[in-house]
Amino acid sequence: MAGHIQDRWYKTETGPDGKARRIRTERYGTGMRYRARYVGPDGTEKSKSFPDRQKRLAEHWLTHIEADMSRGQYIDPQASRITFRQYGERFLSALTTDLASRAAVEGRLRLHAFPYLGARPIGSFQPDHIRDWGKQLAENLPATSYRRLIFDAVSSVLNAAVDDGLLAKNPCKAQSVKAPQAEPTRVRPWTVDRVFAVHEALPDRFSAMTDVGGGCGPRQGEIFGLADEDLGLTTGWLSVRRQVKKVRGSLVFAPPKRGKLRDVPMDPEVGAAMTAHMKRFPPVEITLPWKTPDGPKVTKRLIFTGPQGKALWSNAFNDRVWKPALAEAGVIATPEEGDRYEAAREHGMHALRIFYASVLLAGGENIKALSLYLGHSDPGFTLRVYTHLMPSSEDRARKVISDMYRAAGRAHDGPGTAQAA
Numbered sequence: 001m002a003g004h005i006q007d008r009w010y011k012t013e014t015g016p017d018g019k020a021r022r023i024r025t026e027r028y029g030t031g032m033r034y035r036a037r038y039v040g041p042d043g044t045e046k047s048k049s050f051p052d053r054q055k056r057l058a059e060h061w062l063t064h065i066e067a068d069m070s071r072g073q074y075i076d077p078q079a080s081r082i083t084f085r086q087y088g089e090r091f092l093s094a095l096t097t098d099l100a101s102r103a104a105v106e107g108r109l110r111l112h113a114f115p116y117l118g119a120r121p122i123g124s125f126q127p128d129h130i131r132d133w134g135k136q137l138a139e140n141l142p143a144t145s146y147r148r149l150i151f152d153a154v155s156s157v158l159n160a161a162v163d164d165g166l167l168a169k170n171p172c173k174a175q176s177v178k179a180p181q182a183e184p185t186r187v188r189p190w191t192v193d194r195v196f197a198v199h200e201a202l203p204d205r206f207s208a209m210t211d212v213g214g215g216c217g218p219r220q221g222e223i224f225g226l227a228d229e230d231l232g233l234t235t236g237w238l239s240v241r242r243q244v245k246k247v248r249g250s251l252v253f254a255p256p257k258r259g260k261l262r263d264v265p266m267d268p269e270v271g272a273a274m275t276a277h278m279k280r281f282p283p284v285e286i287t288l289p290w291k292t293p294d295g296p297k298v299t300k301r302l303i304f305t306g307p308q309g310k311a312l313w314s315n316a317f318n319d320r321v322w323k324p325a326l327a328e329a330g331v332i333a334t335p336e337e338g339d340r341y342e343a344a345r346e347h348g349m350h351a352l353r354i355f356y357a358s359v360l361l362a363g364g365e366n367i368k369a370l371s372l373y374l375g376h377s378d379p380g381f382t383l384r385v386y387t388h389l390m391p392s393s394e395d396r397a398r399k400v401i402s403d404m405y406r407a408a409g410r411a412h413d414g415p416g417t418a419q420a421a
Contacts, residue, residue, distance in 0.1 A: 003038025003065070005058050034058045038065055042337035082166070084125075084157070086120030091157050096252070099248045099292045108150045109157070112137060117154070122161050127174035130154075134180070155179075187385060187421065189358035190351050201328035206321055208277035209304060212238070213352030214359075215270035217374055221245050222256055222348040224312045226411040227300040228283040231266070231274055238266040240375065242300070244311050249291040251311050253300070274303070284309045322349060394407050 007029045015021050032049035036058040040046045051059040077161035088109050095102045131259050134151070141147050155172035171177060199210040211221055216228070230239040240262050242253050255261065283301035288311060290298045306312055323341040325355050327334040332344045353374070360370050371382035405411045 003036060003056060003062050005062070006035045006037060007033060007055075008035060009033050009052075017183065036062050038062060041069065046190045081121045081123065083118060084120050084122055085114045087122045087161060087166070088118070088157050091160050095379045100245060100254070103248060104149075105153050105156075108153045112141070112150045113154050113157075122158075122166050125158065125167060125171045127171040127177050128169045130174070130177050134177070138180070144180045144182040148182060151179050173299060187354045188346070190355045194329065195352070195355055197329035198325055198331065201325035203321065203325075205281045205307070206304065209349070210274050211270050211273035211277075213349060215273075216264045216269055217353045217356035218264070219243065219257060219312055219353060219375075221254075222375075223349070224302075224304060224314070224317075225253060225300075226303045227303070228278065228303060231271070231303075232263075233271050233275060236266050236268070236271070237263045238270075240264060244288070244313075246313055246315075247291075248293055251288055251313060252291060252293060252295065253298050254291050256375055258375070258377050260377065262372060262375050264373045278303060279310075281305075286311045318348065357382075361386060 008031070009025055010022045011025050012022055012040050033052040034050040034055050035047050036050065037047045044191040048058075048061060050061075051101050092102065092106050092109070097105075113133075116136060117129070120129065133154075134147075136148050137150065141150075151172065155170060158167060158170045158172055162258050191289060195210055195214050197414065199207050202210065212218065212226070213220075213223055215259060216238045218240050219239075222240050224244040225242040226238075226240075227242075230241060232238065240256050240260075243256055244251055245254050246252075247254075259342045267378070279404065283303050284305045285299055286302045286305065289295040304312060319341070323332065326332045326344060326347055327341065331347050332342055357370060357374065361371075363365075367383050367386075368379045370386070371379040374382060384398040402411070
């Protein structure tokens, strides 16, 4: 057995006759009688107290400790008493992701995890705790996709607790725990008519966004971050090198999502639209910090800026420019006076990116090339999202057989039909 058990109600002394005898201590009859003690893997003594008549339970506890040590599954009972909130704070402070991603994870934990799970000791988590929390989350947040992000944030914290030896298993991964699953949806691309209707409805200084968005596929923040040096008007390439994003309340320049710098083929029509735009609205020198609000200053001549010559922020642009254009083009309803525009996630500027993908796939472009142009990290992701937009294999199979019939002169609308008649 690892360690030993101390009886705090009795102690052993040597009597006048030289024999050992047990005598009562000052603690006799009060408090916990037994203290099970052992030395942990870190070299420090650990202990747990048990009441009178529970010596056998103390022995079982020490036996389990010894077995866990031998299997490499030992959990320090004192360290695992740290609460989920306390450990979560440590987890957040050690995150090495970019500041914006860290802020997003922090917000999900503080708003939706710490208030429910924060006081629970990290070592006490069981699957039923996660199931109960998930039920509360579903009652308060109808958006399944957002609940999944919160669930993943909590699971990441508990994964780290397992790695640090504070928790035996991550309860988020138990078979009885079901992570929020968004209902599968298919992206539905805009029609050409809708793209040009929104183009006409946008203010003149922003209308060319539909040309570059629908013709080259950059994300909204990447469009906001386009500089004149990124347009290869003579080479036919668009360079995606940065985006404009807000980090802790401040606009910054940052690399494209997941750092995917890329060059995208730019059609002469798109190049002509961008040239006309820059003649009417010359690029403006904008200086922003790089990646974080206290990062080094970077200056670029941005193609799209606000009327006051400042960099664009997505939330303000969407509410004041994009949604009014959608309403004018008939994509969403015009709100009553004093009301806000309806939520239109599927009709955000990302719709231009989907339109771009649909046009390329309809024209026969392969998934690997499209994935590269879109800046995806995995062509498999591109395939999963856009595969239903590809010309169907069924249609190709029918065409191949029809071509065979025609080549053999046996098509039902050909000479063979006339001979049979």
